[in-house]
Amino acid sequence: MNPSRCRILAVGKVRRGWIQDGIALYCKRLPGLEIIEIRDSTPDKEAESIRANLRSDEHLIALMEEGVAVGSIPFAQRLETLGNQRLAFVIGGADGLTPALKQGAQWQLSLSPMTFPHELARLMLIEQLFRAQAILQGSPYHRA
Structure with a gap:
């Protein structure tokens, strides 16, 4: 897994300081990972912004x-x-992704059957990307 080939397109800003700190910690460990923040709006407008930010090869x-x-x-x-x-x-x-955006995804992934605030979901995803890298590199970070 190469973090420089991954981007996160996330609706909303991270406002909680402790979540910002956690994201910053893992971003230092995943150099090249890019996070694009999409402005909160209606699901349709958010989907439009997401599509506008997607690269054709992603x-x-x-x-x-x-x-x-x-x-x-x-x-x-x-x-x-x-x-x-x-x-x-x-x-x-807060209102999730549009059905069209979900259907257009090559992979529909759930972090959990529970619902989390988008800020926390962002931190959890970044930690899992770091954990995946550690697993693939044989690092002791992941103990299972």
């Missing part, structure tokens, strides 16, 4: 509660199979 990975939940090791393995392809992880706002 695989869209939609984070959604009805997506497929995977453990950390299968997540890392899936990222490894994607090789050097460019990935865009998309986190919707």
